[in-house]
Amino acid sequence: MAIVKFSKKEFEKHIRLTKQIEEKISMFGTPLESISKDEVIIEVFPNRPDLLSLEGYIRSFLAFLGKKPGLKQYIxxxxxxxxxxxxxxxxxxxxxxxxxxxxxxxxxxxxxxxxxxxxxxxxxxxxxxxxxxxxxxxxxxxxxxxxxxxxxxxxxxxxxxxxxxxxxxxxxxxxxxxxxxxxxxxxxxxxxxxxxxxxxxxxxxxxxxxxxxxxxxxxxxxxxxxxxxxxxxxxxxxxxxxxxxxxxxxxxxxxxxxxxxxxxxxxxxxxPNLQPEKIKININNINKLLGLNIQEPEFKKLIEKMGYDYKNQNVLVPSWRTDILHEVDIAEDIAIAYGYENFKPEIPKISTIGQENRKEILKRNISQILAGMNMLEVSTHHLLTKQDLKKANQRSKIEVEKSKTDYNFLRQTLFPSIMKVLGDNIDSEYPQHIFEIGKVFQINDKGKEETGIKESEHLIIAYGPSNFTEIKQILEYFEKMLNLKFNIEETAKQGFIDGRTAKILINKKEVGILGEIHPTFLKNFHIKMPISILEINLEKIFDLL
Amino acid sequence: MTKEKKREKKRDAQIQDLLIRLSPLEREILPFLELRNAMKISSQSQQSLTSVKRALQFLSSKNLVILHLKKKKVVKLDDNGVIYLQNHLPERRLLDIVVRNKPMSFQEAQKQSNLSKDEFTISLGVLKKKALINIAIGKITFKGIREQASKMMLEEKFLKALPIDLEKLTAEQKLSLQNLKLRKQIIKIDEVTTLTFDITDLGTTVLQSLSKIKKLDLIEELTPEIIKKSSWRGKKFRKYDINSKAPDIHGGKRHFTNQAIDYARRIWLDLGFQEMTGPFTQTAFWNFDALFTAQDHPVREMQDTFYIKDKEGKLPDKKIVKEVKKAHEQGTQDSKGWQYQWQEKEAKKIILRTHTTCLSAKTLAKLKDKKINKQGKFFALGKCFRNETVDWSHGFEFNQTEGIVIDKNANFCHLLGYLKEFYSKMGFKTIRFAPAYFPYTEPSVEISTWNEKKKVWLELGGAGIFRPEVVIPLLGEFIPVLAWGPGFDRAIMDYYHIKDLRELYQNNITKLRKIKFWLK
Incomplete structure (x- = not known):
């Protein structure tokens, strides 16, 4: 993408700028950025280097305006x-x-x-x-x-x-x-x-x-x-x-x-050699692709507006065009000459049946259950900073290269993300009941993923101020609404207080964790309230729902 | 009845109405109103000062008193100030040591005065400025008159005198304030509001009926007890001040972006589209190569795309890879391709998807095996990533709404039709289609909406018909595939009156609680 500045004075030697012409500039495929006292600033797409110079631009634009149509000849x-x-x-x-x-x-x-x-x-x-x-x-x-x-x-x-x-x-x-x-x-x-x-x-x-x-x-x-x-x-x-x-x-x-x-x-x-390339054209193909019904004489007129010549079903392509690889490229130029504003948008009257992804349905329903419990949904970045991870005492093995910001690592759990939200909101009124459903990332070289990275949807709920009983109540309500049977088992987990932390199990398989956050970690995130958290790997329950 | 009597009666009725609006708290403090001072009322009526203030607020809204709020600034001791007042200022402690001793080293002086490093440095400066000490060859010597050394310093006097109104400071005190203000938590300036009030004529009249008020037997909160015993019969309900502010409550709800996303998904479902989902991490093959984006195209550079460090992915089925390679190197059918050497290694790199169009490419590849009827309508709405610095209009994460229509009879007018319908349902009535460029579509189109406030066309995103070089390798033949992938976040900014895209990920709980619901 190139932003090109033309001298307004030079430009107007060839074409006087009016509101109508300004609109035409954009509809020619060179979005008008601005016109100042001295300059006309347009964007030239990478497929049209021939429009980068004022001379090249004026040549093509004069043809487009119908003033000098056809392939320009040079000696x-x-x-x-x-x-x-x-x-x-x-x-x-x-x-x-x-x-x-x-x-x-x-x-x-x-x-x-x-x-x-x-x-x-x-x-x-x-x-x-x-x-x-x-x-x-x-x-x-x-x-x-x-x-x-x-x-x-x-x-x-x-x-x-x-x-x-x-x-x-x-x-x-x-x-x-x-x-x-x-x-x-x-x-x-x-x-x-x-x-x-x-x-x-x-x-x-x-x-x-x-x-x-x-x-x-x-x-x-x-x-x-x-x-x-x-x-x-x-x-x-x-x-x-x-x-x-x-x-x-x-x-x-x-x-x-x-x-x-x-x-x-x-x-x-x-x-140099300015011999134009000949491309044989089937006007029907172009009509079909564009949804038009133009006949040869009009086709000739339109293609000439784009600086080509047309002879005996052949289009003669200017030898300075680098972007014509295929008939479809000609079709686009016909569409531009015809004017995008002149196409009649239309939805074909063919019925198809919409189908929502099953996981998306479940995620939406889970969100509704939680919103119904007066929880507020938050939406955080999938990338974390080194600092975020350090505060949560986590290390991510998945790092992006040369990030322009400090956000360098893909998260492995939602824990750092939600703690960060709580830490950023110590001045918002309590109680704070929040949740997020989001993707987390893990290296899985032997898995079926072609990237070697496993992505799972997780759910996290955070209550503050709160204690173990309260977060357990939520789990139990949730269990009833989803018609699942969770078991919990005391466990020790970094970030949580011993004796107030439990694994969540379904059919003896671990699907999540709940408990009270240890004050060390609250302090790391500058949180001043007791917080309890529940995090579940939804991938492990989707199939049971 | 004379006019006067009528007026009197009306006035009586007014007062009567006023009386049954008085809350218990107001009734409680009314007898003490003559004290004219909130503090005194509080001690006499045995109500807390906050309750008295609240009652006065109520009375003021009934026009019985007029409140005067006066703000003033008061200089007070801060945390360190309280300690220093008791244990003396550091400079005093240092001076005491220096006066009593011969020239001494910094280390010795600090040790004896028992000051922290910061305190010691500051004290040295202060004493030097006051010309009480000399510093030479790393030693401190007392230089003033011994008798004067024990005199109270200005700052000490000042600390003792606090709190003082800022306005009433003497010149000396102002100087001390300036000196101490620069130091850590010795003093602070607080704003204090004092409340005084006058009783209005109406108030005086009401006070005259104090005895009546005492006799009033009003029902406050309606309780199950009252209902059960029917004890409300023959009594009056106290009238509430319906204009008084009720405390805020907050409801649970989905994040506003997700509310809008759900709505947009509904639109596509209603239009008969099937949902595509897929991972955020993808091989460059699906994100770029399958979409005919040359391997030296600038968008593939690290400064635009997030590449995952030290990881390499797997390529799909060899046949597809071969076809894609051919499309790049020499083109498909009548096309010329990009004419360069395509590298497998480049395609195996793992990236965070820069657009959801990679899902469309995968969907096409899946349809390849269908022998007949390669057609369908698919959509996706999800997160994408670009290596961008963050500003009001860009973030490194954003949502995109993707769609493809695969149909032998699909054409450019249909493409515009679907887009127009979608944006109209999203609330954009005036949209413009203009030519655009993407490596994988031809013709291509940019959708803009007219912004009435700014009087400009704002770009919403791009669309087009997939090039044969994209479709043939994936689908095995050229069938028109209408495709679009405009950014989504920009399309909801107006609705929520958001001017800065960063707000989408800010998660400010106060703001999230207040922001309106998506009501389309």
Whole structure:
């Protein structure tokens, strides 16, 4: 998910913002976050990196508004002399692919430069998965000498001054000392050789996916022509990324030139390539999925609003769309063009029989019995802090990784949770009669659970101020209401007072515990009242009910 | 009858009515009202001060007296103050030692004066400030005039004089207050309310009929005895003050979130849905992989999802795993998939479910074995977990309401239909469907509701039709599966006037007792 800010001034050069247009922005699939004095802020979903730039957005949105429908055409100029990139086979182990282009006749001011850096960063972070899948490099053509080589070298043999540095550094030094190097070092971890782009004068342009050269890899307001490359692991996605970028530059009035990429000596691959992909479409399928009944002419009109062309039952997909994997993706674009607000919500008149889960029914009924006894239900977190567990003298074996809060452990009983509630409520009026039904977690490696963790529904009741007799009364009432036969047996249990604690048994199997809480534990939770507690593992009685 | 007589009669009737409204307590203190002082009334009438105050309160609401409540602040001794008053202030104890001895070390002085470390440090500071001692090379020397050392310090005088009204402090006392206030529990400032009152004209009139009052034989509480003996006959029931505040009582009830959850479950059941339940801990396979969420998708990162430490789970049936792997790597049928190498290890990780959609995936996989009629309507409503910091609109635990409809003829309009019906029953009349994105649905939709107060669309949650890459591996063929999984908690905030989601898990008993019932 990316939040994108467009200059309101630039936006309004193409489309004037009205209430109606604002609504359309959200209905186009880019939720409008806000409009301020200078900015239009929208959300772009991860499936549409082509909308991250103002140019890309305006292009698609103008089509959507019906102002410039259909697939936008761009002129690609054939490679000029030396517009070549030679890919050495040494990169195949580290970062095997690159696609490149040259754009001429651009005008950069500070704002445009910022915009270009911005879109690069956005693509890196989203589609590029933090430069892992895609790294983009843009270079001023006037500073470099064509043709370019893409090769991998031992890091100690790489030597250049990276951006934001003051002296030349080796590949190793960059990863260890340069801020960008440190941040992305993991992407080259364990590689014997690092990839570089290098020009005909043996000047290193960059070391992808880490950093560009200070000398040859920085766009300025003097720059008119640029060399652009995308490197990564999947040729298909790289080509689309390049297309997103070059069409953006073309919309900035740049002239696009193709380059010859020599992966082998003989047959160069020519990039960029804006050839749209053809997908054969069955309009019936789409109608069926969407619950519509549109005919071919309307279909054509709708698909053109989404920036596609349509010819002879084939949809021509813009070569910068990364998200069209299947006919259903086209169906969604038809739905957007049709307007989500124009669909008629409908419930099919087919009868089915509702069915509630049996445990849920029992839990609900048990809650009702307890509420009828004037108890208040509480609802606590399943995760506990180390502190909570310590106070209850418990240790959990199930811990989550890197929690953003102190809540790190899955609870094993409801005891710490309910004690915490009582401790937090010493200023609320007494008597306090509370209960909770909730899940507890136990390691059970040999069980049938695919996770090795057994989850059980427990019930806990806490009365304060209260004593053993009172909590026993509750158990006995409960027993009658559920038509069960509990036995109790004196036991010793941490947290409870000896001689006032009992196991609850059904058919000689332990199902729970009840008793008075020991003052040590009351103190741990800052509770000032005598408390008695009853905790039952409901899983052991569900089948008896 | 003259007008005047009429008026007089009316007045008599009024007074008569007033008299039979007087509670026993009020009647008890009426004769002592002239004392004009609650304390004195208490001692004379032998009623506790609280009872007298309560009676005065009653009389005031009957307009017989006018109460004047005056609040004032009084400086009093706190716990340590009481002790120091008896055993002397620490600085006095230290001074006494220092005066009597030659220059002495800190250790020695502390030991002899028998002060705690804190007390000793403070005392040193105080005495130094008063220029009574010198500290040099770690030794303490007395520096003043010996005769003066025994004079009472300001603070000592002050403690002796307490309690004093805050307003009446002298300049010297104020200084002492400032010094002592900073120290631990020596003094405290309490707010004291004094109660005085005036008798109204009506009150005076009533007092004139004191003899009548004494003769009144009213029935107070109706007892079984009175009923049995019919002794109420010919007597009057004392009239109660029906406006006086009755003490609060609290009923037992379910947690307000669970009341709402039960209602929502009812909606789905009424619409003919079967309930799905399942564990909170799941393998990443069911939570992500089966839902066509690429293994490098950002939602799978630890900063968004809770992974269980040092545990690995088991994958289901090999066939399903193979199909899911294929969907990710190269797609199903006409799809291209995500084109990367799918790792079993990643799918075996155990997580706290980030959505109930994992239950839907499992339900689909179970239907695979059904040869004919792969269809059904299922719902779930339960807890989900995300590794989030906690703020007003996010928590690491939340409830989600899940649903799937599996049917050859299901379409997008039906999806919107079910959602509209559900939200309408939840009380949201104006809702908007807008395009959205989820890795496992296409088309996808975001449901928002119009918030009249804030004049904005508030997002309620997402839905869509499962992608073929989700359905085919699980079900064996592509059948439209309508699916939704909006968060639930946000949908009940308005009803309960909750502005902060944290309140759902706060368990403040006072608030839980007061919050209204779910009445839909």
């Amino acid at each position: 690609l100029n054939k490679p000029l002399k030396n517009y070549e990139v030679r890919i050495h086979k040494s990169v195949s182990d580290v970062r095997p692919y690159t696609v490149c282009a040259i754009i001429k006749d651009l005008k950069f001011d500070d704002e445009k430069i910022k915009e270009v850096v911005d879109i690069q960063e956005k693509i890196h972070n989203t589609l590029g998965r933090n430069r892992k899948k895609i790294a983009i490099g843009i270079y001023p053509l006037e500073k470099i000498t064509l043709p370019i080589r893409y090769e991998a070298r031992k890091p100690q043999d790489i030597n250049f001054m990276p951006l934001e540095a003051t002296k030349e550094m080796t590949g190793i030094e960059i990863l260890q000392k340069h801020p960008a190097g440190r941040e992305y070092a993991y992407l080259l971890q364990g590689k014997k050789k690092f990839p570089i782009f290098i020009d005909a004068d043996n000047e290193i342009l960059s070391m992808p996916p880490i950093i560009n050269s200070h000398k040859t890899g920085k766009i300025t307001t003097q720059t008119k022509d640029i060399f652009i490359e995308c490197s990564g692991f999947n040729l298909d996605i790289l080509k689309k990324t390049l297309n997103i970028l070059i069409t953006m530059f073309a919309d900035m009035q740049g002239t696009i030139y193709q380059m010859k990429l020599f992966y082998n000596k003989k047959n160069p691959e020519i990039t």
